Amino acid sequence: MDHFNYRNGELFAEDIAVQDIVYKYGSPCYIYSRATLERHWKAFDQAFGEHAHLICYAVKANSNIAILNLLARLGSGFDIVSLGELERVLKAGGDPKKIVFSGVGKREDEILAALKIGIRCFNIEVSGELDRINLLAGQLGVIAPVSFRVNPDVDAKTHPYISTGLKENKFGIDIQQALTEYRRAAAMPYINVIGIDCHIGSQLTETRPFLDALDKILDLVATLKAEGINLHHLDLGGGLGICYKDEQPPEPAEYIQAVLARLGKTCPESAEWTGFEILLEPGRAIVGNAGILVTQVEYLKPTAHKNFAIVDAAMNDLVRPSLYSAWQNIIPVNLQSNAEETTWDIVGPVCETGDFLGKDRPLKIAPGDLLAIRSSGAYGFTMSSNYNSRPRLTELMVDGSSLHLIRERETIAQLWAGEHLLP
Numbered sequence: 001m002d003h004f005n006y007r008n009g010e011l012f013a014e015d016i017a018v019q020d021i022v023y024k025y026g027s028p029c030y031i032y033s034r035a036t037l038e039r040h041w042k043a044f045d046q047a048f049g050e051h052a053h054l055i056c057y058a059v060k061a062n063s064n065i066a067i068l069n070l071l072a073r074l075g076s077g078f079d080i081v082s083l084g085e086l087e088r089v090l091k092a093g094g095d096p097k098k099i100v101f102s103g104v105g106k107r108e109d110e111i112l113a114a115l116k117i118g119i120r121c122f123n124i125e126v127s128g129e130l131d132r133i134n135l136l137a138g139q140l141g142v143i144a145p146v147s148f149r150v151n152p153d154v155d156a157k158t159h160p161y162i163s164t165g166l167k168e169n170k171f172g173i174d175i176q177q178a179l180t181e182y183r184r185a186a187a188m189p190y191i192n193v194i195g196i197d198c199h200i201g202s203q204l205t206e207t208r209p210f211l212d213a214l215d216k217i218l219d220l221v222a223t224l225k226a227e228g229i230n231l232h233h234l235d236l237g238g239g240l241g242i243c244y245k246d247e248q249p250p251e252p253a254e255y256i257q258a259v260l261a262r263l264g265k266t267c268p269e270s271a272e273w274t275g276f277e278i279l280l281e282p283g284r285a286i287v288g289n290a291g292i293l294v295t296q297v298e299y300l301k302p303t304a305h306k307n308f309a310i311v312d313a314a315m316n317d318l319v320r321p322s323l324y325s326a327w328q329n330i331i332p333v334n335l336q337s338n339a340e341e342t343t344w345d346i347v348g349p350v351c352e353t354g355d356f357l358g359k360d361r362p363l364k365i366a367p368g369d370l371l372a373i374r375s376s377g378a379y380g381f382t383m384s385s386n387y388n389s390r391p392r393l394t395e396l397m398v399d400g401s402s403l404h405l406i407r408e409r410e411t412i413a414q415l416w417a418g419e420h421l422l423p
């Protein structure tokens with residue numbers, strides 16, 4: 001359920017006609033629904049009931065500061081992977097004490113900035129990172145709160161490019177080596193070990209891999225406890241999938257209930273597990289279906305082999321179809337059309353054969369028509385680029401019948417801002 005629906009054959013974003021938005025702000029553009037975004041975040045938050053938890057929205061999915069600000073106002077935490085994301089969260093009014101810092105390659109300046117502002121936790125992914133954090137924390141005279149992101153070697157059953165919890169993936173510390181790292185950390189003067197973390201991949205459509213990973217983590221937690229290393233939180237990462245086509249991922253509540261049930265089963269008669277705060281890092285499940293990308297048909301190019309609908313958005317604006325062969329639904333903004341239904345490849349103007357947004361789509365379209373690419377709120381704008389010197393797009397947020405410009409379209413002059421001619 002979302003807030004992009006037809007009314008009398010016209011696509012609306014909440015209470016505003018998409019066509020009216022495009023008249024005002026031009027095409028292509030990203031449009032988000034505040035109600036959808038907030039409902040998704042609350043679905044995660046509320047499913048925990050009284051259980052101690054923190055939803056740390058994965059900023060990489062969509063990092064517009066208006067979106068971060070709305071989530072911060074709901075009480076969200078944030079999962080970041082760079083200094084840029086840290087600064088965005090702070091700019092948006094996020095609470096440093098609710099920030100977890102993931103990522104395999106944290107630089108010194110990034111660690112220092114996070115230590116100075118006093119983030120909630122570093123999710124350490126490399127042995128050397130532990131030494132680096134200890135050293136830098138010592139220089140600043142602070143204690144760094146850390147957890148290890150362990151790689152549990154679990155098959156997330158997702159696209160290989162977005163699977164992260166297999167032993168051949170670069171992410172996390174091999175679960176077999178994690179004990180050694182925890183022991184090292186526990187003996188370090190400027191480190192406070194507070195948790196354990198894992199993130200096995202993105203767009204998961206089953207609960208099973210999450211629970212398999214959790215089982216492996218709980219084994220390690222028990223071993224650590226026996227050694228006197230007591231953790232405060234379990235961070236289970238993000239990764240819950242959404243429906244792009246016909247996937248049926250569990251609802252957040254179903255997934256969270258399964259996690260809580262597993263924790264109860266693991267430690268049946270102790271209230272101990274209730275002592276663990278649970279952290280989650282969802283990105284796509286919060287923002288993916290809260291956004292659409294609207295694009296205009298420029299030309300129709302039927303050929304003997306294929307029919308191409310050339311639109312004004314391209315792979316630089318939304319790279320998922322090109323990069324992962326991802327399927328996203330493409331629907332007309334206006335259902336009234338005199339055109340005949342034809343099967344089209346929806347392609348952009350970029351000079352790459354791989355520049356497509358969808359293939360073999362039956363649509364009734366004519367030049368000038370608007371199309372909406374659904375499920376574009378996550379990994380849409382954030383993965384966009386200026387390839388072919390195309391300015392990045394306008395982003396708009398609909399809130400009932402109010403429309404807010406949350407990012408201006410890049411200007412042509414901004415394309416070379418910061419570039420210099422030789423003397």
Ligand SMILES: Cc1ncc(COP(=O)(O)O)c(C=O)c1O
Nearest residue numbers: 058102202238239281282283284
């Ligand atoms: C460490 C970490 N946490 C959270 C996420 C968010 O994932 P998703 O958008 O699939 O929820 C990612 C991206 O996959 C990630 O790498």
Ligand SMILES: N[C@@H](CCCC[NH3+])C(=O)O
Nearest residue numbers: 060162202203320378379
């Ligand atoms: N960018 C990917 C998800 C990557 C998740 C980042 N760890 C996608 O669009 O599906």
